[in-house]
Amino acid sequence: MTTATLSASAPGAQTSSATLTALHGNHACALAAIAAGCRFFAGYPITPSSEIAEHLSYELPKVGGTFVQMEDEIASIAAVAGASLGGLRAMTATSGPGFSLMQENIGYAAMTEIPLVIVDVMRGGPSTGMPTRPAQGDVMQARFGSHGDRPVVALAPASVQEIYEETIRAFDIAERLRTPVTVLYDQVIAHLLESVAVPAPGAVRVIPRKWANGASGPFRPYEAGDDGVPPMVRPGDGHRSHTTGLTHAETGFPTQTPAVVDRMMRRLLGKIDANRALVERFATRATDDADVLIVAYGITARAARRAVDVLRAEGVKAGLFRPITLWPFPEDALKRAASGAKSVLVPEMNAGQLVLEIERVLGGAAPVRRLNRIDGEPIVPHQIVAAVKEIFS
Amino acid sequence: MTDATFSPTDAALGGGEPPFDVREWLRLETMPHFMCPGCGHGIALRTMLWAAHDCGIDKDDLAVVCGIGCSGRIGGYIDANTFHTTHGRPLAFATGLKLARPDLTVVVVTGDGDCLAIGGNHLIHACRRNLDITCLMLNNEVYGMTGGQVSPTTSAHRITSTTQAGNFEPTFDACRLAEAAGAGFVGREVTRQAPALKSLIARAIRHHGFSFVEVMSDCTEIYGRKNELGEAPEMILGQKADMRPEVYNDAPDRPFRPNALPTGVFVERGLPEYGDSVRAHVAAVRTGGTGR
Amino acid sequence: MRPLSHDEFAGAEPHPVASGMNILVVGVGGQGVLMISKALALMAQRQGFQVKQSEVHGMAKRGGIVFSHVRFAERVWSPTIPQGEVDALIALEWAEGLRWLDHLRPGRGVFIADTRKIVPPFACRARTPGAPIAYARETPAEIVGRVAEGWALDATGIATALGDARAANTVLLGRLSAHLDYAPADWQAVIAAIVPKATREINRKAFEAGRAWIAPAMVEAPPPSARTAPAEGPATVPAGRPVVSIDPAWCKGCRICTTLCPEHCLTMQGGVAAVTAPDACTGCHVCEWLCPDFAITVRREGVLG
Numbered sequence: 006m007t008t009a010t011l012s013a014s015a016p017g018a019q020t021s022s023a024t025l026t027a028l029h030g031n032h033a034c035a036l037a038a039i040a041a042g043c044r045f046f047a048g049y050p051i052t053p054s055s056e057i058a059e060h061l062s063y064e065l066p067k068v069g070g071t072f073v074q075m076e077d078e079i080a081s082i083a084a085v086a087g088a089s090l091g092g093l094r095a096m097t098a099t100s101g102p103g104f105s106l107m108q109e110n111i112g113y114a115a116m117t118e119i120p121l122v123i124v125d126v127m128r129g130g131p132s133t134g135m136p137t138r139p140a141q142g143d144v145m146q147a148r149f150g151s152h153g154d155r156p157v158v159a160l161a162p163a164s165v166q167e168i169y170e171e172t173i174r175a176f177d178i179a180e181r182l183r184t185p186v187t188v189l190y191d192q193v194i195a196h197l198l199e200s201v202a203v204p205a206p207g208a209v210r211v212i213p214r215k216w217a218n219g220a221s222g223p224f225r226p227y228e229a230g231d232d233g234v235p236p237m238v239r240p241g242d243g244h245r246s247h248t249t250g251l252t253h254a255e256t257g258f259p260t261q262t263p264a265v266v267d268r269m270m271r272r273l274l275g276k277i278d279a280n281r282a283l284v285e286r287f288a289t290r291a292t293d294d295a296d297v298l299i300v301a302y303g304i305t306a307r308a309a310r311r312a313v314d315v316l317r318a319e320g321v322k323a324g325l326f327r328p329i330t331l332w333p334f335p336e337d338a339l340k341r342a343a344s345g346a347k348s349v350l351v352p353e354m355n356a357g358q359l360v361l362e363i364e365r366v367l368g369g370a371a372p373v374r375r376l377n378r379i380d381g382e383p384i385v386p387h388q389i390v391a392a393v394k395e396i397f398s
Numbered sequence: 399m400t401d402a403t404f405s406p407t408d409a410a411l412g413g414g415e416p417p418f419d420v421r422e423w424l425r426l427e428t429m430p431h432f433m434c435p436g437c438g439h440g441i442a443l444r445t446m447l448w449a450a451h452d453c454g455i456d457k458d459d460l461a462v463v464c465g466i467g468c469s470g471r472i473g474g475y476i477d478a479n480t481f482h483t484t485h486g487r488p489l490a491f492a493t494g495l496k497l498a499r500p501d502l503t504v505v506v507v508t509g510d511g512d513c514l515a516i517g518g519n520h521l522i523h524a525c526r527r528n529l530d531i532t533c534l535m536l537n538n539e540v541y542g543m544t545g546g547q548v549s550p551t552t553s554a555h556r557i558t559s560t561t562q563a564g565n566f567e568p569t570f571d572a573c574r575l576a577e578a579a580g581a582g583f584v585g586r587e588v589t590r591q592a593p594a595l596k597s598l599i600a601r602a603i604r605h606h607g608f609s610f611v612e613v614m615s616d617c618t619e620i621y622g623r624k625n626e627l628g629e630a631p632e633m634i635l636g637q638k639a640d641m642r643p644e645v646y647n648d649a650p651d652r653p654f655r656p657n658a659l660p661t662g663v664f665v666e667r668g669l670p671e672y673g674d675s676v677r678a679h680v681a682a683v684r685t686g687g688t689g690r
Numbered sequence: 691m692r693p694l695s696h697d698e699f700a701g702a703e704p705h706p707v708a709s710g711m712n713i714l715v716v717g718v719g720g721q722g723v724l725m726i727s728k729a730l731a732l733m734a735q736r737q738g739f740q741v742k743q744s745e746v747h748g749m750a751k752r753g754g755i756v757f758s759h760v761r762f763a764e765r766v767w768s769p770t771i772p773q774g775e776v777d778a779l780i781a782l783e784w785a786e787g788l789r790w791l792d793h794l795r796p797g798r799g800v801f802i803a804d805t806r807k808i809v810p811p812f813a814c815r816a817r818t819p820g821a822p823i824a825y826a827r828e829t830p831a832e833i834v835g836r837v838a839e840g841w842a843l844d845a846t847g848i849a850t851a852l853g854d855a856r857a858a859n860t861v862l863l864g865r866l867s868a869h870l871d872y873a874p875a876d877w878q879a880v881i882a883a884i885v886p887k888a889t890r891e892i893n894r895k896a897f898e899a900g901r902a903w904i905a906p907a908m909v910e911a912p913p914p915s916a917r918t919a920p921a922e923g924p925a926t927v928p929a930g931r932p933v934v935s936i937d938p939a940w941c942k943g944c945r946i947c948t949t950l951c952p953e954h955c956l957t958m959q960g961g962v963a964a965v966t967a968p969d970a971c972t973g974c975h976v977c978e979w980l981c982p983d984f985a986i987t988v989r990r991e992g993v994l995g
Contacts, residue, residue: 045498066683071497071676076523080490087494113484240479240502243458247474249482258428258474420984429940430983436944440982592979631949634980
């Protein structure tokens with residue numbers, strides 16, 4: 006392990022100094038969770054995410070937190086939701102098969118507005134697939150995995166540093182918007198050792214959860230202010246509210262009155278849109294004059310960045326748009342980046358998932374090509390270079 | 399076997415103690431509840447609140463975690479911190495809640511399908527972990543909410559909407575399951591014996607560790623009707639017969655449940671409570687020990 | 691809008707069912723909405739029509755809304771009936787009928803409803819005994835006068851008089867049958883094919899009663915009897931005597947208390963329990979403890995609570 010001191014760039018980090026540490030992706034995720042105030046973890050072993058649980062079983066007790074290994078992923082997410090209802094910042098970590106098992110309760114957390122963080126380290130699928138091989142196959146599961154319409158936030162870091170930053174941001178978004186947030190990254194970054202600027206202890210700004218107070222008078226636990234996010238009720242504080250996954254009114258009790266259901270559902274879905282500035286994050290490289298725009302995320306974006314440099318050196322005007330927030334998709338940013346492009350290429354380690362959203366956003370403004378790899382190997386720069394050259398040949 | 403019969407000398411008659419008024423524990427704006435006429439779950443709800451009253455629990459510090467089904471709807475009527483979670487998962491939610499908030503009294507209300515079928519895995523591990531949660535499993539032998547399908551506790555030969563020719567699946571003995579899985583406290587009582595049931599639940603709540611109470615309840619409108627078990631009065635009287643199988647097993651007016659189950663407290667043992675173990679580990683780590 | 695007279699009922703001619711019909715059957719859980727639908731569907735099928743029936747049910751719990759669309763014609767495309775195209779609306783519960791009134795074909799649709807009210811639990815705002823319930827205030831006369839053809843009858847009462855309140859649905863089916871020109875024997879055959887063997891006779895009678903029913907006069911539906919009136923305890927109670935009070939708004943009439951009271955203090959009156967022999971009460975609390983609906987309280991006179 007090597008250490009040095011440098012300036013931290015993590016959002017949420019308000020410190021001038023940080024320690025540069027070499028960390029594996031999953032280790033960085035665990036440390037970031039602690040820094041973000043996570044005090045409860047429930048999980049179930051699954052490759053390639055297990056190191057997160059292992060590190061947290063060691064780290065959480067040091068800060069007075071609780072680690073529990075549950076009987077399965079369904080129980081894990083349920084326990085996380087229960088702990089969050091109790092007032093703790095809580096998280097679980099898993100991979101594709103476990104993520105599938107969690108979906109019902111993720112929907113429950115979205116519906117009842119329980120803040121929590123799920124880390125999904127993507128591996129080759131479908132089914133048991135390739136537990137030790139990377140993939141990006143859970144992009145649509147993160148978006149549509151749970152039944153019904155629900156608010157969805159998914160973040161896709163591309164480096165170990167970014168895993169640290171995005172894990173902290175995930176807690177921030179989850180707590181401020183009262184919603185589950187998924188951190189999606191693949192097996193390569195999970196097990197990649199890189200230098201990470203770790204902020205000094207206590208330097209990460211942790212915004213406390215908005216609690217309901219003033220126990221007197223009739224109370225409507227799901228009545229939100231302008232931001233669309235109602236304050237949360239802490240058991241024991243005197244409000245004695247009801248929490249249900251049934252469609253409920255502002256009172257917290259079930260309703261099927263169409264006007265009330267419509268109002269509640271639009272508020273639930275709308276709170277993400279209303280706070281896009283907080284949620285959306287993306288990066289661009291050489292997009293201003295790009296003839297061909299490569300849209301890539303996670304590990305694939307690293308190959309794409311190299312491909313852009315190679316192509317530029319050969320005189321091809323290539324650019325990279327890298328969404329860090331996958332859901333909600335940064336639509337306006339992509340439209341701006343693609344405004345001058347004659348062609349768009351979307352390399353993904355799946356059979357074509359995020360490309361569907363990109364096609365939808367661009368609406369035919371430029372032809373969108375795909376480059377898909379589903380053999381358990383990461384996409385490499387020369388594949389992207391070749392694909393771009395093919396477009397122009 | 400408990401044989402607590404009703405007696406006018408029972409302390410709850412309104413003597414010197416603060417009397418129990420169930421309405422003080424209900425969310426009156428949600429009443430009357432939506433359960434069918436004669437449903438045993440209403441009696442179970444009363445005994446649970448009565449037990450909480452007897453234990454001197456503050457409503458603010460009571461968390462009721464429910465699953466899905468007729469039993470799952472009970473929480474909505476209780477003036478406490480109530481959580482109507484997903485099907486089969488209330489014990490898992492409660493595990494997180496109790497670990498986060500050991501100051502709360504956490505009671506899980508679940509049903510035979512919720513607890514033993516879809517939630518069976520969570521039950522055995524909750525028993526094994528022995529976290530200080532009280533689990534009330536309301537056993538009416540059927541999935542009432544969805545229209546009366548066979549459940550893991552449906553008695554032999556019973557007609558349900560998915561066993562139209564009679565049930566041929568073996569049934570669970572939930573109490574023996576809980577005991578084998580490691581629960582610190584295990585008991586069973588029928589709703590007919592409301593005061594005894596109340597005392598049993600109160601004892602379960604006071605027990606430090608995981609306590610499992612099976613409440614034998616009646617589904618009158620669906621199960622009772624389909625199986626010609628009579629209406630609510632006949633069914634609740636039939637529970638009494640259950641407790642003396644030696645008398646009733648061969649009787650022509652066979653009782654509600656042909657395979658009568660014993661009642662009472664079966665297990666009460668002091669095992670390490672999971673929350674204590676977690677906190678001891680955390681304390682050891684923080685005071686410089688390795689915690690290992 | 692026209693008021694219905696006795697004569698008009700008597701002279702109503704059956705509809706010739708040449709081109710098919712849209713029939714909407716509504717009610718709450720457990721009333722037998724689906725049985726009526728099944729009978730209609732089977733009848734139409736036997737007459738050579740294509741039938742589509744779609745229903746919403748599943749909340750078997752008391753008070754859950756149940757409705758069923760039955761469409762039959764030479765060819766049926768959509769499984770559901772658009773608003774304003776219902777030829778006959780059969781309501782097994784009064785307020786449910788009102789909820790769906792706008793689906794009737796303006797000027798032509800037939801409305802057949804049981805005037806009995808099943809007050810959903812959430813409509814009871816009763817914190818204290820005798821508090822009013824929130825329920826549709828429209829009277830049957832008012833509603834029947836508003837539709838082209840309206841029949842509001844106490845089907846539950848008729849069925850109860852015949853021996854089983856559960857046959858109320860068949861009473862309504864009988865009333866509907868008077869609007870469709872199929873032979874009563876055909877209807878009876880359909881019903882016999884659907885209902886359990888043991889209930890064939892009662893259903894036969896219920897069908898006949900409904901078919902033959904003529905409005906005596908459009909009167910107000912029976913008031914929900916004791917459900918809206920507080921139970922009055924005895925005017926004076928000897929000191930220390932146990933006092934049983936029953937909140938009829940919460941009582942669902944399960945008969946546990948009346949059956950299990952060792953002193954027979956309670957009896958059923960108008961579908962709810964009532965204290966009829968207060969002096970015999972020993973204060974044993976059995977009725978209170980075993981009431982699944984929290985409708986009963988037993989207190990010693992002079993004891994707070």
